[in-house]
Amino acid sequence: MATxxxxxxxxxxxxxxxxxxxxxxxxxxxxxxxxxIALNSWFATTMGKPALAPFKTVATLAQGPPPPHAAxxxxxxxxxxxxxxxxxxxxxxxxxxxxxxxxGWLLWAGLxxxxxxxxxxxxxxxxxxxxxxxxxxxxxxPLELAVHLVFGAVLAALLAPMLRTPxxxxxx
Numbered sequence: 001m002a003t004x005x006x007x008x009x010x011x012x013x014x015x016x017x018x019x020x021x022x023x024x025x026x027x028x029x030x031x032x033x034x035x036x037i038a039l040n041s042w043f044a045t046t047m048g049k050p051a052l053a054p055f056k057t058v059a060t061l062a063q064g065p066p067p068p069h070a071a072x073x074x075x076x077x078x079x080x081x082x083x084x085x086x087x088x089x090x091x092x093x094x095x096x097x098x099x100x101x102x103x104g105w106l107l108w109a110g111l112x113x114x115x116x117x118x119x120x121x122x123x124x125x126x127x128x129x130x131x132x133x134x135x136x137x138x139x140x141x142p143l144e145l146a147v148h149l150v151f152g153a154v155l156a157a158l159l160a161p162m163l164r165t166p167x168x169x170x171x172x
Contacts, residue, residue, distance in 0.1 A: 021091045028158035029087015036151040043143050060134040067134050087155055106156045114152025118145050
């Protein structure tokens with residue numbers, strides 16, 4: 001039986017498959033970012049702050065600290081774009097590694113990815129780049145680690161059906 005190009009791409013993602021998954025990564029990243037900001041907004045309200053306060057912190061990336069002077073809409077745009085780009089990067093990095101991998105592997109990869117984003121943004125860049133300093137000064141660090149891990153897990157869960165290969169589906 002001859003193997004078609006479409007069947008071959010299912011087993012070894014090529015340029016076309018990576019392009020397809022990049023779009024899926026953008027959407028999954030945006031949606032995982034919605035979950036992320038919803039958790040941050042919920043926490044802000046439990047601490048007596050406005051639900052939109054997390055967007056002010058994110059807006060400092062463009063406007064600089066301190067967060068009270070930042071525009072909420074700028075934070076919304078930056079957060080949405082970053083979440084989508086993080087999703088795209090994750091999808092493009094994971095697609096080539098998904099052969100013979102389970103959904104559990106993808107979930108662990110998502111958790112690791114979320115943790116790496118937290119470390120880079122909140123522990124490295126916040127200490128080195130003035131625009132990131134609000135991330136260290138005005139945020140609850142254990143919560144931020146948790147929501148970044150949730151971001152990675154939700155991202156992976158949203159991508160799992162799209163990145164499933166026939167070999168991975170059989171191994172379950």
